[in-house]
Amino acid sequence: MNTHRLSSTDADFDARLDALTAWSEERDSEVTERVHAIIQDVRRRGDAALVEYTNRFDRRQATDMAELVIDADALQAALARIPAAHREALEIAAERVRSYHRRQLTESWQYRDEDGTLLGQQVTALDRAGLYVPGGKAAYPSSVLMNAIPAQVAGVGEVVMVSPSPDGELNDTVLAAAAIAGVSRVLSIGGAQAVAALAYGTETVPAVDKIVGPGNIYVAEAKRQVFGKVGIDMIAGPSEIVVVCDGHSDPDWIAMDLFSQAEHDEEAQAILLCPDAAFIDAVQASMARLVTTLERETIIRTSMADRGALILTRDLNEAIEVVNRLAPEHLELSMADAEQWAKKVRHAGAIFLGRHTPEALGDYCAGPNHVLPTSATARFSSPLGVYDFQKRSSLIGCSPAGASRLAAVASPLARSEGLTAHARSAEYRLIES
Amino acid sequence: MNTHRLSSTDADFDARLDALTAWSEERDSEVTERVHAIIQDVRRRGDAALVEYTNRFDRRQATDMAELVIDADALQAALARIPAAHREALEIAAERVRSYHRRQLTESWQYRDEDGTLLGQQVTALDRAGLYVPGGKAAYPSSVLMNAIPAQVAGVGEVVMVSPSPDGELNDTVLAAAAIAGVSRVLSIGGAQAVAALAYGTETVPAVDKIVGPGNIYVAEAKRQVFGKVGIDMIAGPSEIVVVCDGHSDPDWIAMDLFSQAEHDEEAQAILLCPDAAFIDAVQASMARLVTTLERETIIRTSMADRGALILTRDLNEAIEVVNRLAPEHLELSMADAEQWAKKVRHAGAIFLGRHTPEALGDYCAGPNHVLPTSATARFSSPLGVYDFQKRSSLIGCSPAGASRLAAVASPLARSEGLTAHARSAEYRLIES
Numbered sequence: 001m002n003t004h005r006l007s008s009t010d011a012d013f014d015a016r017l018d019a020l021t022a023w024s025e026e027r028d029s030e031v032t033e034r035v036h037a038i039i040q041d042v043r044r045r046g047d048a049a050l051v052e053y054t055n056r057f058d059r060r061q062a063t064d065m066a067e068l069v070i071d072a073d074a075l076q077a078a079l080a081r082i083p084a085a086h087r088e089a090l091e092i093a094a095e096r097v098r099s100y101h102r103r104q105l106t107e108s109w110q111y112r113d114e115d116g117t118l119l120g121q122q123v124t125a126l127d128r129a130g131l132y133v134p135g136g137k138a139a140y141p142s143s144v145l146m147n148a149i150p151a152q153v154a155g156v157g158e159v160v161m162v163s164p165s166p167d168g169e170l171n172d173t174v175l176a177a178a179a180i181a182g183v184s185r186v187l188s189i190g191g192a193q194a195v196a197a198l199a200y201g202t203e204t205v206p207a208v209d210k211i212v213g214p215g216n217i218y219v220a221e222a223k224r225q226v227f228g229k230v231g232i233d234m235i236a237g238p239s240e241i242v243v244v245c246d247g248h249s250d251p252d253w254i255a256m257d258l259f260s261q262a263e264h265d266e267e268a269q270a271i272l273l274c275p276d277a278a279f280i281d282a283v284q285a286s287m288a289r290l291v292t293t294l295e296r297e298t299i300i301r302t303s304m305a306d307r308g309a310l311i312l313t314r315d316l317n318e319a320i321e322v323v324n325r326l327a328p329e330h331l332e333l334s335m336a337d338a339e340q341w342a343k344k345v346r347h348a349g350a351i352f353l354g355r356h357t358p359e360a361l362g363d364y365c366a367g368p369n370h371v372l373p374t375s376a377t378a379r380f381s382s383p384l385g386v387y388d389f390q391k392r393s394s395l396i397g398c399s400p401a402g403a404s405r406l407a408a409v410a411s412p413l414a415r416s417e418g419l420t421a422h423a424r425s426a427e428y429r430l431i432e433s
Numbered sequence: 434m435n436t437h438r439l440s441s442t443d444a445d446f447d448a449r450l451d452a453l454t455a456w457s458e459e460r461d462s463e464v465t466e467r468v469h470a471i472i473q474d475v476r477r478r479g480d481a482a483l484v485e486y487t488n489r490f491d492r493r494q495a496t497d498m499a500e501l502v503i504d505a506d507a508l509q510a511a512l513a514r515i516p517a518a519h520r521e522a523l524e525i526a527a528e529r530v531r532s533y534h535r536r537q538l539t540e541s542w543q544y545r546d547e548d549g550t551l552l553g554q555q556v557t558a559l560d561r562a563g564l565y566v567p568g569g570k571a572a573y574p575s576s577v578l579m580n581a582i583p584a585q586v587a588g589v590g591e592v593v594m595v596s597p598s599p600d601g602e603l604n605d606t607v608l609a610a611a612a613i614a615g616v617s618r619v620l621s622i623g624g625a626q627a628v629a630a631l632a633y634g635t636e637t638v639p640a641v642d643k644i645v646g647p648g649n650i651y652v653a654e655a656k657r658q659v660f661g662k663v664g665i666d667m668i669a670g671p672s673e674i675v676v677v678c679d680g681h682s683d684p685d686w687i688a689m690d691l692f693s694q695a696e697h698d699e700e701a702q703a704i705l706l707c708p709d710a711a712f713i714d715a716v717q718a719s720m721a722r723l724v725t726t727l728e729r730e731t732i733i734r735t736s737m738a739d740r741g742a743l744i745l746t747r748d749l750n751e752a753i754e755v756v757n758r759l760a761p762e763h764l765e766l767s768m769a770d771a772e773q774w775a776k777k778v779r780h781a782g783a784i785f786l787g788r789h790t791p792e793a794l795g796d797y798c799a800g801p802n803h804v805l806p807t808s809a810t811a812r813f814s815s816p817l818g819v820y821d822f823q824k825r826s827s828l829i830g831c832s833p834a835g836a837s838r839l840a841a842v843a844s845p846l847a848r849s850e851g852l853t854a855h856a857r858s859a860e861y862r863l864i865e866s
Binding site for chain 1: 518519522523525526533536537542544546550551552554555557559560573574575606642643657660661663664667668683685686689690692693695696697723727728729733771772775776778779780781782783784785786787789790791792793794795796797798799800801802805808810811812813814815816818820824825826827828829830831832833835836839840842843845846847849850851852853854855856857858859861862
């Protein structure tokens with residue numbers, strides 16, 4: 001099976017690894033302009049523009065936004081229609097996701113200093129959040145749970161979910177997941193027009209405070225353009241996994257774990273790091289044998305050939321160094337003492353520990369979020385979480401004595417900056433002693 | 434003194450308030466293109482481009498980036514040169530800021546579920562952070578402390594501070610603050626070119642993972658454009674304060690508190706909300722008398738006339754409703770029971786409680802950060818904090834029994850999504866019972 005084979009001792013290893021993992025964050029100026037025009041139009045014309053763009057891009061025939069609203073009854077009906085086994089699996093997954101995310105809740109705190117001055121941090125939830133859930137062939141019910149549950153746990157006042165339905169096709173399992181996650185209605189819109197509607201509001205769509213969730217290039221560009229008017233989460237690139245293996249796992253398991261990433265789409269990236277050349281050969285043999293048994297064989301072959309790699313490292317320490325350089329979205333540590341090795345990982349979206357923890361379990365139901373930082377953004381960002389739906393206000397409450405002491409510090413600093421009103425405002429609070 | 438007078442009972446109150454507080458987040462396409470060109474040029478030509486732009490925009494005559502580096506010795510020399518009172522004030526401020534921010538540290542956590550499966554969140558610091566500190570007439574030593582200390586407390590590996598020196602003018606107090614904050618060197622560069630250098634790296638400037646700190650429109654646009662390659666904090670608009678007063682504070686104090694915001698620049702915004710018309714008259718009289726005594730009288734007169742307002746509300750409850758609508762950067766609650774009233778505030782960057790807590794104390798030394806969300810972005814964002822320099826990785830470590838149980842949930846969900854490799858990867862971990 002065709003994929004890249006690299007060794008960390010290759011003279012051109014760094015350059016080849018860089019080339020293989022490069023993902024251009026460059027934007028296409030045509031996309032930028034088209035998205036800008038769509039946003040302006042939705043701001044100006046509201047629902048009318050939103051219906052027009054939806055009809056055009058999703059091949060719908062709506063005459064009115066009301067036809068694009070999927071209400072609570074429709075969501076419950078979908079929940080009743082899906083197979084009982086799917087419903088039960090979604091409910092177990094939702095409960096595990098909820099239980100994990102509850103631990104992410106940030107609480108307000110305050111304390112008093114020796115002067116009796118109160119200092120603290122007041123934590124509040126967003127009033128309204130917009131969730132973008134991709135539609136069409138990338139419609140994943142698990143994504144509904146992963147986006148909606150953290151917002152709910154945070155205590156967001158209102159959750160507005162949008163998800164396009166190309167050709168009017170609705171995915172019952174997606175709607176059922178919305179019902180289980182407690183979403184009260186879904187708007188069947190997508191693309192830049194949905195992001196514009198969430199950011200600025202229309203007659204039907206309430207303006208939200210933050211928009212989260214992955215989407216295609218138009219959605220990503222629209223999020224970038226509305227950033228500032230609303231908050232956004234990280235802009236997602238193609239999904240990736242790095243598997244580190246000590247050579248003692250079943251090669252079939254490792255091959256299938258790599259494929260579970262590669263099957264997402266042609267641009268997905270699956271990389272194995274291992275210090276055992278014979279094991280790498282065994283994995284490659286497993287891949288060749290197993291790929292023919294999979295529905296998405298063509299996609300897997302393309303992504304493994306274009307962006308996949310089996311990399312021989314000097315040892316496991318070096319493998320972890322490469323991990324920290326790549327800052328992967330998903331990291332599987334299929335090795336002994338995975339918990340100890342994880343402590344050396346500085347950058348990764350999610351870390352899957354040990355031979356019994358394939359990424360697929362995390363994608364659906366382990367508990368942690370599956371919306372993760374891609375394209376090395378784990379260097380500075382985190383999985384989607386409850387913290388994305390909470391924000392903080394500083395609290396400062398000076399006692400008269402505390403104010404006087406602080407004024408004595410602030411006044412000379414303010415005067416050194418030429419800010420006399422700041423100094424005078426502080427000096428009013430000085431107490432003559 | 435000229436400023437807007439509004440009453441919440443005015444028929445056109447909502448429209449007037451919206452107009453007064455409107456701040457266009459629209460970008461100028463010429464700025465967008467100029468910034469894009471600068472970024473591309475710095476990416477391509479590195480230090481050479483950086484020196485050229487710095488010479489042009491800051492009116493410097495550097496021949497080499499080395500001339501634009503202010504090293505640790507120069508920072509220490511500045512610290513030795515400033516007046517002892519300033520040094521002491523900076524040191525007290527730094528210690529209070531450090532003490533407050535330590536309480537923001539997020540710790541890693543983990544737990545095991547009933548199957549022995551480990552779930553958790555591993556918290557790590559950024560490897561490298563870039564701090565943008567404005568230069569020239571807006572060079573504030575306090576901003577150095579407020580940017581650098583949270584990064585340090587978070588445990589960031591390397592902090593790279595940039596601050597432009599128009600006409601080569603260096604502010605000793607700014608350099609001294611950098612020394613006190615433990616910054617090891619300052620690069621005397623600014624504008625879009627400095628943001629580009631921090632995002633992509635040059636021969637002299639190491640590429641960072643996140644860029645924080647306020648700047649002018651070119652800096653803001655550059656941050657927006659490099660977002661994704663690196664993390665950024667919120668994009669700052671003009672500074673604002675809303676003061677809520679019950680009518681029982683000294684009107685001179687309130688007038689000066691409003692002025693301490695208005696003196697920042699012509700676009701700064703200072704608003705008073707009060708249910709007592711006679712008190713509002715008294716504040717306006719104080720303003721007329723006090724403004725003539727201030728160095729920045731002209732700036733204050735302009736910002737109060739253009740963007741300031743004294744607003745009569747029906748009662749204090751309505752005043753807090755207006756606060757939640759405005760989501761102000763700074764909120765002063767100059768009233769009895771301020772702590773109780775603060776609990777009704779859903780959106781504000783920092784809340785100053787009681788008559789003895791003017792914003793100026795928070796700007797310099799109370800402890801909480803003075804880099805705060807402006808232009809109503811407190812609806813979804815927080816003060817700059819230690820959390821801006823930390824990120825999280827999810828931890829999942831399945832026991833064999835736990836993996837088997839989760840695989841039974843994941844498998845049907847994966848098959849319902851048509852992801853066979855996901856299902857097969859999970860099914861390998863099923864244990865026949």
